[in-house]
Amino acid sequence: MATAETESDDHLGDWADRHLSRRRDHAACLPLDDEVEAITVRLERVLRHLRQSVRHALDEVGLQNCAYETLHLLMIRDTPGRATPSALAADLGVSGAGMTGRLDALxxxxxVRRTPATGDRRRVDVVITEAGEQIWRRATVLRGRAESRMFDSLRAEDRACLAALLRQLTLRIELPDGPAAD
Amino acid sequence: MATAETESDDHLGDWADRHLSRRRDHAACLPLDDEVEAITVRLERVLRHLRQSVRHALDEVGLQNCAYETLHLLMIRDTPGRATPSALAADLGVSGAGMTGRLDALxxxxxVRRTPATGDRRRVDVVITEAGEQIWRRATVLRGRAESRMFDSLRAEDRACLAALLRQLTLRIELPDGPAAD
DNA sequence: GACCAATAATTAGCTGGCGAACTAGCTTCC
DNA sequence: GGAAGCTAGTTCGCCAGCTAATTATTGGTC
Structure with a gap:
């Protein structure tokens, strides 16, 4: 179990430990749950680092992270290499306007190419080009390596445990009446 | 152990499950580790949702997330309520220019107030005001509730396990020769 | 004690994202 | 069958953050 080694890795703790201990010293009056705060702070820091590693890896093929993300979600879908802007925008979690900007750049x-969709003339199909598919393939390999490096310090069981815990959270989030309600 | 219930919560799985199964169907040739990809995808989605919840909670006191973060790191430090712009920028992970912008708004x-630091006339001290401290306090309560709601679906042991696993990752990240190297 | 590199903060110019308004095309319903 | 309303995509104006250049100050070094 991962909790067993909480206090053994580093005598000083991590940034979040120091953050929390300062909070206990100076703002103990506030009704914050230390464990929740530790999780959120560390989530932020892990993801920030992950993004930076991936960005660095993608530099090698001259692709920006947002361009890569878009190409990736364009490929990883039921109709690989083809999608409407709004479907992509929903998957990527960006606005319609943001999507237009990303597609312009791509x-x-x-x-990618934009082609009018058959049938409904309001619609546009975004189609990946040969060059797009190639650069996506190369970038994906690099990104995979960068991400794996990030998690290779965890033992296999711990990695599986982390995946399972995150899955519990995403399942909850995706419920129509998830924890978003006030 | 959290892994025990991986397949029991939802018959369809989450967005990441569907994403991975599409990848297996359409891009199996690529050397990506499914588990790593699942973790990163879910991390992104959890954090996106978390930020949205917090943003929503902060609306109530009329504070933007970036303003709140800045106030929070200004309070949670060895000298609560007082810091130099560059120290804050380092903690927040934003550039000096970004920091100037945030402080202008605050x-x-x-x-906050900017006062010239004693001793070194290049320096500036950022000092929180009475109003700033009050709004930070109110906002912190709201943020804490929003974050707790996000994690209250996990059992206490699972929450502790998640915290411990993330801590292993942040400890590694913060090593001088962490997984950032290429 | 004058020059030069280092450091702290700011400014300038750019990029990418957002929400709101807009255009074009589809659908519904009397 | 045509007006009203909905949907897909884009354009517009704005904001926040970044990098690079700028200003001011400090600390070495000969």
């Missing part, structure tokens, strides 16, 4: 770079 | 709102 089209300028020659990695 | 000062305009009357939540």
């Amino acid at each position: 089209e300028r770079a020659g990695w | 000062e305009r709102a009357g939540w």
Whole structure:
């Protein structure tokens, strides 16, 4: 069980430990749950680092993270390499306007094409190009390596445990009446 | 152990499950580790949701998330309520220019003051005001509730386990020769 | 004691994202 | 069958953050 080694890795603790101990010293009056605060602070820091590693890895193929994300979600779907802007926007969690901007950049770079969809003339299909697919493939390999490096310090069981715990959270989030309600 | 209930919560799985199964169907050739991909995808989604909840909670006191973060790190430190812009910028992970912008907004709102530091006339001390401390206090309560709601679906042991696993990751990240190297 | 590199903060210019308004095309319903 | 309302995508104006350049100050070094 992962909790067993909580206090053994580093005598000083991590940034979050120091953050929490300062909070206990100076703002103990506030009704914050230390464990929840520790989780959120560490989530932020892990993800920040992860993004930075991936960004660095993608530099190698000259792809920005947001461009890569878009290409990736364009490929990883039921109709690989083809989607409408609004479907992509929903998956990526960006606004319609943001999507237009990303697609403009991708089209300028020659990695996707916009073609009018058949049937409904309001619609547009975004289609990946040969060049787009190639750069996506190369980038995905690099990104995979960067991400794996991030988690290779965890034992296999711990990695599985982390995956399972996060899954519990995402399942909850995705419920129609998830924890978003006030 | 959390892994025991991986397959019991929801018959369809979460967004990440569907994402991975599409990847297996359409891009199995790529050397990506499914478990790592699942973790990173879920991390992104959990954090996105968390930020949204917190943003929503902070609306109630009329505070933007970035303003709150800044006030919070200004309070939670060895010298609560007082810091230099560059120290804050380092803690927040924003650039110096970004920090100037945030402080401009906070000062305009009357939540902090900039005062010249004694001794070194290049330096500036950012000091929280009475109003700033009050709004920080109110906002912190609201934020704590929003965050707790996010994690209250986990059993206490699972929450502790998650905290411990994330701590292993942040400890590693913060090593001088962490997994950032290429 | 004058020059030069280092440091703290700011400013300038750019990018990417957002919400709101807009355009075009589809659907519904009397 | 045509007006009202909905949907898909884009454009517009704005904001926040970044990098690079700028200003001011400090501390070495000869």
